[in-house]
Amino acid sequence: MSLARRCSRTPCGRPAVATLTYVYADQTAVLGPLATYAEPHAYDLCEQHSERLSAPRGWEVLRLPMERQAPGPSEDDLLALADAVREAGRAPLLAPARRVEPAQENGRETTRKGHLRVLTSD
DSSP, rough: OOOSSSSTTTTTOOOOEEEEEEEETEEEEEEEEESOOTTOOOOEEHHHHHOOOOOOOOOEEEOOOOOSSOOOOOOHHHHHHHHHHHHHHHHHOOOOOOOOOOOGGGGEEEEEEEEEEEOOOO
């Protein structure tokens, strides 16, 4: 199953670029940028169907401005990522875990499952 949202028109399989919602009380159809999440009472439309959209007689179509470029990371996002990578590179390396020898253990083995052991301090 594809994670990309497709046009809601039945025979169309193109990627959605806009979302259409209806405001029944105002008799208005609102066409805007693709919504963040798919809503049950909204319709995702491809570029072709969003351009050819018409509303019922007496209704108004409100077209919100849409970005024509694909959203990508902003300059702030890229700088934050670069800072995080630099910080991770500066972090001191942790010493490897020291293996505890059986003679140093404080406890008695009660059960064993594979390589795991359950110890009690009784």
